[in-house]
Amino acid sequence: xxxxxxxxxxxxxxxxxNLYAQGDATNSFPAMAKVLxxxxxxxxxxxYNSVWFGNVPAGNVVYMDPRGIASENVSHTANVAxxxxxxxxxxxxxxxxxxxxxxxxxxxxxxxxxxxSAIYGDAAVTATNQxxxxxxxxTLAGTNSVTGPNGTxxxxxxxxxxxxxxxLDRTTLFIGGMLYGPASLGSPIPINQxxxxxxxxxxxxxxxxx
Numbered sequence: 193x194x195x196x197x198x199x200x201x202x203x204x205x206x207x208x209x210n211l212y213a214q215g216d217a218t219n220s221f222p223a224m225a226k227v228l229x230x231x232x233x234x235x236x237x238x239x240y241n242s243v244w245f246g247n248v249p250a251g252n253v254v255y256m257d258p259r260g261i262a263s264e265n266v267s268h269t270a271n272v273a274x275x276x277x278x279x280x281x282x283x284x285x286x287x288x289x290x291x292x293x294x295x296x297x298x299x300x301x302x303x304x305x306x307x308x309s310a311i312y313g314d315a316a317v318t319a320t321n322q323x324x325x326x327x328x329x330x331t332l333a334g335t336n337s338v339t340g341p342n343g344t345x346x347x348x349x350x351x352x353x354x355x356x357x358x359x360l361d362r363t364t365l366f367i368g369g370m371l372y373g374p375a376s377l378g379s380p381i382p383i384n385q386x387x388x389x390x391x392x393x394x395x396x397x398x399x400x401x402x
Contacts, residue, residue, distance in 0.1 A: 228280040229361075231398055236274030240317050243306075243367055243394065246270040251383045254371035258309040258345060260322035263368075272322070273367040276314045277398060281353045281360040284332055284401035289347035292377060295390035302381055302390050303372040307345030310338045310366075313359040317366065325366055338363060345369075350401065367394070 235241045246267025248254045254265045258272050279285060292305045309325035329343030332350050339351050345368075354360030373379040 228283060228400060229278075231285070231400070232278040233398060234276040234278065234314075236276075236317065239271050240274040243273045243304075243369060244269070244271050245371060248371060248381070250381045250385045250387075253378070253380050256307075256368035256370075258307050258322065258366040258368035259325055259327060260319055260366075272317060273394075274317050275365045275367065275396070277351070277353075277363045277365065278361055279353050279363075279400070282355050283353050285351045285353060285363070286399050286401045287328060287347060287349040287351065287365075288397040288399070289349075289395070291346055293392055293394065294374075295371075295392045297386055297388045297390045300386035300388075300390070301374045302385065303374060303377060304392065304394075305370040305372065305377060306347060306367060306394060307369045308347070308349060308365050308367050309343075309345055310351045311364050312338055312354045312357070312362075313364060314362045315364040321364070322366055325364075328365075347396075 243256070245254055245256055246269045248265055248267065252265045255263055256266045256270055256272065257263045263270070277285065287308065289306055292303050294301045295304050308328045309322070310328055311321055311325035315321040326339050327343035327345040328349030328351060329340035330349060331340035332352055333340045336355055337352065339349065343349070351363055353363055371381060373381045373385065
């Protein structure tokens with residue numbers, strides 16, 4: 193499931209003269225828009241169309257690093273999800289997604305905290321591409337950087353579409369995250385946590401920033 197919002201209208205600041213004039217008054221202001229290509233999201237093919245932690249051990253915090261570097265307590269078959277964002281090049285893009293959501297197994301629950309990294313182009317899910325991706329930050333760095341410095345991957349985030357190259361209108365997102373116990377963010381999954389599958393739906397809104 194995904195949502196896409198496209199923001200293409202920008203009203204410039206204006207000032208009204210004759211604010212205190214008597215009787216009727218007339219003024220004008222510009223109305224402008226910069227039309228961009230629609231944002232298109234392409235979810236990766238199976239198994240990269242879902243965030244799969246696999247069989248995870250109770251008694252631990254679980255981390256699937258979207259950059260593939262520091263994962264802990266995930267199964268051998270764990271995989272990130274992949275989304276390719278196609279949009280006008282050299283534009284700021286806002287990623288809106290929750291800082292956490294609840295995964296449910298009947299009435300039992302654990303906490304999932306999404307973490308996202310980004311890399312230019314339509315990048316395959318490989319160790320090299322994940323390592324070269326950057327954890328999404330809440331700010332932008334500027335020229336030739338897909339996101340800002342010191343990103344944690346937590347939402348909401350910001351990316352910039354490509355500046356050059358043959359695939360400059362595409363940016364790939366790798367989605368992993370943390371699993372915590374039901375008590376709070378940072379708490380391990382309890383040893384006596386109910387066993388079984390825990391699921392929910394992750395929703396991300398992607399829109400032009402400016």
